[in-house]
Amino acid sequence: xxxxxxxxxxxxxxxxxxxxxxxxxxxxxxxxxxxxxxxxxxxxxxxxxxxxxxxxxxxxxxxxxxxxxxxxxxxxxxxxxxxxxxxxxxxxxxxxxxxxxxxxxxxxxxxxxxxxxxxxxxxxxxxxxxxxxxxxxxxxxxxxxxxxxxxxxxxxxxxxxxxxxxxxxxxxxxxxxxxxxxxxxxxxxxxxxxxxxxxxxxxxxxxxxxxxxxxxxxxxxxxxxxxxxxxxxxxxxxxxxxxxxxxxxxxxxxxxxxxxxxxxxxxxxxxxxxxxxxxxxxxxxxxxxxxxxxxxxxxxxxxxxxxxxxxxxxxxxxxxxxxxxxxxxxxxxxxxxxxxxxxxxxxxxxxxxxxxxxxxxxxxxxxxxxxxxxxxxxxxxxxxxxxxxxxxxxxxxxxxxxxxxxxxxxxxxxxxxxxxxxxxxxxxxxxxxxxxxxxxxxxxxxxxxxxxxxxxxxxxxxxxxxxxxxxxxxxxxxxxxxxxx
Numbered sequence: 044x045x046x047x048x049x050x051x052x053x054x055x056x057x058x059x060x061x062x063x064x065x066x067x068x069x070x071x072x073x074x075x076x077x078x079x080x081x082x083x084x085x086x087x088x089x090x091x092x093x094x095x096x097x098x099x100x101x102x103x104x105x106x107x108x109x110x111x112x113x114x115x116x117x118x119x120x121x122x123x124x125x126x127x128x129x130x131x132x133x134x135x136x137x138x139x140x141x142x143x144x145x146x147x148x149x150x151x152x153x154x155x156x157x158x159x160x161x162x163x164x165x166x167x168x169x170x171x172x173x174x175x176x177x178x179x180x181x182x183x184x185x186x187x188x189x190x191x192x193x194x195x196x197x198x199x200x201x202x203x204x205x206x207x208x209x210x211x212x213x214x215x216x217x218x219x220x221x222x223x224x225x226x227x228x229x230x231x232x233x234x235x236x237x238x239x240x241x242x243x244x245x246x247x248x249x250x251x252x253x254x255x256x257x258x259x260x261x262x263x264x265x266x267x268x269x270x271x272x273x274x275x276x277x278x279x280x281x282x283x284x285x286x287x288x289x290x291x292x293x294x295x296x297x298x299x300x301x302x303x304x305x306x307x308x309x310x311x312x313x314x315x316x317x318x319x320x321x322x323x324x325x326x327x328x329x330x331x332x333x334x335x336x337x338x339x340x341x342x343x344x345x346x347x348x349x350x351x352x353x354x355x356x357x358x359x360x361x362x363x364x365x366x367x368x369x370x371x372x373x374x375x376x377x378x379x380x381x382x383x384x385x386x387x388x389x390x391x392x393x394x395x396x397x398x399x400x401x402x403x404x405x406x407x408x409x410x411x412x413x414x415x416x417x418x419x420x421x422x423x424x425x426x427x428x429x430x431x432x433x434x435x436x437x438x439x440x441x442x443x444x445x446x447x448x449x450x451x452x453x454x455x456x457x458x459x460x461x462x463x464x465x466x467x468x469x470x471x472x473x474x475x476x477x478x479x480x481x482x483x484x485x486x487x488x489x490x491x492x493x494x495x496x497x498x499x500x501x502x503x504x505x506x507x508x509x510x511x512x513x514x515x516x517x518x519x520x521x522x523x524x525x526x527x528x
Contacts, residue, residue: 104120104308104311105311105313106310106311106312106313109314110313110314111314112314112315114229114318117229117233117302117306118229121305122222123307124307125225125305127225131217131218134218138207138211141210142207142211145204145206145207146200148193148203149192151190152192153188153190154189154190155187155189156186157184158184158185185376185377186375186377187373189372190372191369192370194369194370196368197362198365199365202355202356202359203359205355206353206355209349209351210349212348213345213346213349214345216341216342216345220342223507223510224507225305227504232298233316234496235298235301235500237316237318237319237320238492240316240320241319242295243292245291245488245489249481250288252481256281256477260274260276272474273473273474276475276478280478300312321495322498323499323515325439325505325513326513326514326515326516327436327505327513329433332432332436332505333432333433335509335510336429336509337425337428339509339510340510342424346420346424346425349417349421353410353414353417354417356413357410359410360403360409360410361407363403363407364400366394366395367396369391369392370389370390370391371389371392372390373388374387375387428508431508432505432508432509435504435505435508436505438501439501439502442494442497442498442501446491446494446495446498449487449493449494450491452490453490456486456488457487459483460483463480464477464480
């Protein structure tokens, strides 16, 4: 194919046009995303670690391998393996692409075509010497290429890109909120397992005590110092204690299954927890809790980002009344059996596309209402966070006082049980008195463990509402040892 000066100039213009638009799009993309590099890198790192564990480390957690997990281990496992977190991360990536899609308005649109045509005329007529035929046929093809690029649209694209960016940031906060909720579920389930283990231990001790009492009652009855009723009562107490032990072990097993599910490893059961149910007091004031929650609570930050996105959407709708300034160019070269057609053009112009003033006006009204709705939802979330933080803080203080009262009741029940047991061994007490003393001590132990459980779960709930872990106090209100129980 021959190239004349006109062809060369047209090709050079189109090449510069495309290359320049690519550089412009890359510059916009870098400018708008450079502030998110740290967050995006964190998400990518988490995803890479998760994939690596799935591909290479899946056999680390099989029932052939026994593991001992701390609370931190359980939280890390959930972050790596829980599918809800991974789904939320991929949702973030989907929203991130909307930023590039918005800035893509400044990237050129390229069209190309290749037409093959056949045309001609055929004439049949009479003459002095008879019928004559005249036929004219043309066969050819026309390849064409064209491109157009937006130069400036008076802020419409920027407003859409800003809205996409705020939406992406809101999605990232939603991911943090998902992680926040899963950590809360891990902690509450973890503490429930520790309570269930303590409950099993209490019932195991109770079964051992009632076995000893049955042996004593049988001995007293054999020597005639106690009636048959004491033996029957001891047998009943032992049977009920064994039933309670079976139920407690079932509660423990179910709690382990729940923890495995939250960690994202539902089939892994060959592990145990390294901790015991203990009392940890937290150092925080109500004012600091509310202030921190307003600053970092992911749900609240997400609602604020969503309201910002709605504001950007309103700005974009208002700018739809403005025209578009763009550049365009095309080139075609057609060759036939008796012709050679060449064409090309380059131009700049202002344009409106499908301008409908009434529709645009109503779209602005819609986006304005959506923005006001987003602001109202933000205020609603803020009020909800304030109420939840305040409520959990008051419950935490109440639970702390309940632990002190439960400990005093436990000490009294322990002393009472010691006395009635001694009276029964000495032959001056009866089985009913002994049973009442044992039940009082049993319930006091469970109440004390339950008070510690309530304090820890309320603290976990307060951490979830704030969005950050609480700081532990150095001093201890109670010094509880195994011998005290």
